[in-house]
Amino acid sequence: MTTYSSSFHAVEWRNQALHLLDQRVLPHQHLIHEYTTATDVADAIRDMVVRGAPAIGIAAAYGYALDALAGRDLEAAYRVLAESRPTAVNLFWALERMASLGTSDAHTLVAEAKKIHDEDISANLAMGEYGASLLSDGSRVYTHCNTGALATGGHGTALGIIRTAMSDGKIEQVYAGETRPWLQGARLTAWELMQDNIPVKLVCDGAAAQLFRQGKVDWVIVGADRITANGDVANKIGTYSLAVLAKHHGMKVMVAAPLSTFDMTLTSGNDIPIEQRSTSEVTSLNGQAIAPTGCDAINPAFDVTPAELIDAIATEKGLIMKPSLETVALLVNS
Known part of the structure; x- marks a missing residue:
C-alpha cells in the first residue's frame, strides 16, 4: 500500500476478510465490522456503514473478491453489489474492473482489489x-x-x-x-x-x-x-x-x-x-x-x-x- 499515516482506516483488508469502520455511529463509537460475503458488503454499502463514492468502490471490489475466495457465483456477486447504491459511479467502475479480468481466481481478484485501494490513496495525494x-x-x-x-x-x-x-x-x-x-x-x-x-x-x-x-x-x-x-x-x-x-x-x-x-x-x-x-x-x-x-x-x-x-x-x-x-x-x- 502507498504510505499514508492515519489514526483510523475506514476500509481495511485483514486475514482474508473486509473490515469496515461503522460510520453510522461515529464520532461517539468506534466499531469495526468484519465481512466475508458480497451480500453482506452490499448491505453495508446500502446501510451506510461505508459511504463516500471512492470508499464504496473499494469496498465493492473487496466484496467481489470475497465471493471468489469462497467459490461463490461471481455474476451473482456483481449483481448484488451493483444494486446497493445507484448514483456513485465508482461502484460500477470498480465492479467492471474486477469482472473485466475474466477470472474467478481468488488470488488475482484480491490483488486487484488491493491495487484499486492503493491507487485511490495515490490519486488522493496527487489531487x-x-x-x-x-x-x-x-x-x-x-x-x-x-x-x-x-x-x-x-x-x-x-x-x-x-x-x-x-x-x-x-x-x-x-x-x-x-x-x-x-x-x-x-x-x-x-x-x-x-x-x-x-x-x-x-x-x-x-x-x-x-x-x-x-x-x-x-x-x-x-x-x-x-x-x-x-x-x-x-x-x-x-x-x-x-x-x-x-x-x-x-x-x-x-x-x-x-x-x-x-x-x-x-x-x-x-x-x-x-x-x-x-x-x-x-x-x-x-x-x-x-x-x-x-x-x-x-x-x-x-x-x-x-x-x-x-x-x-x-x-x-x-x-x-x-x-x-x-x-x-x-x-x-x-
Missing part, C-alpha cells in the same frame, strides 16, 4: 497537491458532507486538498456544513479535521448563506459521486445550493474527484440517476421522531451542480478549469 495549488495563504474554506479518509482509501478528495493546503500553511479556517439528513459534516468531517488539528467550525446548513454574505469564505470545496462528460457534478444533496450561493457572492467552487468518478457515457447531469432514500431519514433523527406522525417527506440523496457554477475540478491527473465538454475531454482522454 490534494493540484487542488491546494489554487489556494492562497490564509484561505477560508467551506466544505460539505464528508470527503476525507473516511470516504476514500485514505487522505481524502476535498478534505485531501484541505489537508495538503494545511500542511502548506495556507488554511486559516475550515467551515463544515452539518449535511442533513445523515449529518456527515457534523459527525464525520468535524471529527476528521479535529484529529488532524485543522481549525474547523461546524455550520448549520441553513446558515451558509449568511456566512457567505459576511465574506468569511473564499472557496467551497466538495467531492463528487458522479461527473458527466460536460462537467456537471452529482454530489451530496445541498451541494447545488452552495454553488448557487457561492456564485452570487463571488466565491469560487472546486470539486475534487478521481478519474473513476467521471462517467463519460452521460452527456449531462440530467441523465444521472438520483437515489431516493427512505423518508424516515428526514422525519426522524437517530430513531427519534422529529416530525408529526404521518407527515410525508422527500429525501433525494444527491443533487446536480451545473458545470457553469464550478471553477475547477481537481483530479489525480491535473486541474480542469472552467469545466465543459471540451476541457473535461482534454484531461480525461489525455
